[in-house]
Amino acid sequence: MRFASLGSGSRGNSLLVDAGDTKLLLDCGFSVRATTDKLGRLGVSPEEISGILVTHEHGDHIA
Numbered sequence: 001m002r003f004a005s006l007g008s009g010s011r012g013n014s015l016l017v018d019a020g021d022t023k024l025l026l027d028c029g030f031s032v033r034a035t036t037d038k039l040g041r042l043g044v045s046p047e048e049i050s051g052i053l054v055t056h057e058h059g060d061h062i063a
Contacts, residue, residue: 006030006038013061016042025052027061035063 006014012029016039023044028035036046054062 004042006035006042010060012063014038016044018044022050023048025049027055028052029060029063031063 001020002016002018004016004018006012006016006025007030008015012034013027014029014035015026017024017026025035030038032046039046039049
């Protein structure tokens with residue numbers, strides 16, 4: 001299992017949880033374009049994401 005931060009701070013928060021066939025985002029506080037770019041740097045395409053878990057509704061956790 002791999003945990004990789006896409007970013008953390010007031011401008012956005014997101015964490016990739018990669019368990020092989022299942023990949024989840026914990027929060028998604030970046031734009032679609034930024035999230036796609038950040039996932040690409042980790043070798044993951046958006047189509048591989050199984051789900052998104054939002055911890056709370058602050059703007060830096062959802063975009």
